[in-house]
Amino acid sequence: MRAAVYRGREDVVVQDVAEPSCSYGQVKVKVEHNGICGSDLHEYYAGPIFVPTEPHPLTGQQLPLTLGHEFAGTVVELGEGVQDVSVGEHVAIEPVYRCGECPPCRSGHYNICQQIGFHGLMASGGMAEYTVVPAWMAHRLPASISSELGALVEPMSVAYHAVRLSEARDGDTAVVFGAGPIGIGIWFALRGLGVEDITILEPSSVRRDAISALGATDVIDPTATDPVRHLLQRTGGRGVDAAFDAAGVESSVAAGLSCLGARKRLIAVAIYEHPLTTNLLELVMREGMVQGSLCYTSDDYRAVIDLMARGHYDTTGWVTHVPIDQVVEEGFAALRAGRKMKILVDP
Incomplete structure (x- = not known):
């Protein structure tokens, strides 16, 4: 499958990589759109910053890895033990890894986990045709929410x-x-x-x-x-x-x-x-x-999805799309130059 792989400062290559499969408790998502975040730009032009150069304590992954943490798609495979998500469901991904043991996590504020990780920064992410995530990251999207809006749930939740x-x-x-x-x-x-x-x-x-x-x-x-x-x-x-x-x-x-x-x-x-x-x-x-203010919680995701389902958000005039092969030239470069505002990569 095609993926945008980050290898270091100003070094992102769109290449063929192995298609992932599910482990226990994971779901496999066919990615529809993945937004380019400001953090992706920071990594590309000044990194590695958040992308680990040694194995991350929660994900075990490190440079090089596939970028992308703002995405939505369709569930195409379930790992063993997954019960709350079904194949064929349209989902937005809440990409936060948390330890569940540190004081912030125990108090319910996992968005400031002391070992926080992000799918697409500390684990290979959604700027690819497929990706696998823990099932608890997947939020069902009503049929009224387009795949384009689904990819914006993450930044709108921020x-x-x-x-x-x-x-x-x-x-x-x-x-x-x-x-x-x-x-x-x-x-x-x-x-x-x-x-x-x-x-x-x-x-x-x-x-x-x-x-x-x-x-x-x-x-x-x-x-x-x-x-x-x-x-x-x-x-x-x-x-x-x-x-x-x-x-x-x-x-x-x-x-x-x-x-x-x-x-x-x-x-x-x-x-x-x-x-x-x-x-x-x-x-x-x-x-x-x-x-x-750092990222979001599941409550924020649910609130944004509810507002989207009621027609509250409008992408007219500020969201554009690029194919994955143009992620550097028409994605990162265009955003840095101010030619575009929000870009969704279409794998």
Whole structure:
């Protein structure tokens, strides 16, 4: 079968590899679409970062391995002992490996497991024709959810988890820094929870146009408009009830802290490549909070799937497809250059 195999920095090769078969408790999935994540770009251009160079404690796998952790497909084979999944079912994969024994796992927060692993980063993943996963990773998708949307359950769950941590609710105000896929997902999640007064800060005109076309009404270029002044005017000086940094740059963190309402939260849901030197005095004076957000849980998956089944998400104008043989040239390179927003690889 064809697979996109990561061998190191700027070294991904689409090649024929052995088709996997199921072991005990696993299901084999025929992959329909696999999204390229920002973490895949980090691995390609600056890695290995998360991809292990020695056997991972939970998966036993290491470089080289097949990328891909945002995917959906059809179950085509069951391993011994699998009872809750059936052949022919359409599924989205929740790709988190967890130990089940560390304090976070025992408290129900397996998304911050001390040995966390991801299918497609610490084990050969879904950027291939087939892959095998533990059966508990498979979430059934209703017939009303397209295979394209199914591949977006993972990144949309990242966004939904961040919104849930913010405790934003109906009638609140919010600001999202960054209108890439996670920023768009935050906008969808906020609206799904009844938050309509949302400001989007995004310097890219391509991304501003895309989220505006989806229905966002207050979309601002932070290089042309002072975001703090705009948000304080918009909220009558109170500041926003929730701020989300999906950009991962110091300027967005600083602006988010400056426009945050009293005792409200800035949710950090980006990958920060450089240390921050932001002054926290404004946070102290407002008794504000900075909350980190990492991936998701099964509850987030179920919530996103439910919203998708009700027609809440729209892929128009920001999701495109490439065949697996073009994953580097039309996938990684196009995303890095800003020519495309979200790319699904079709094995």
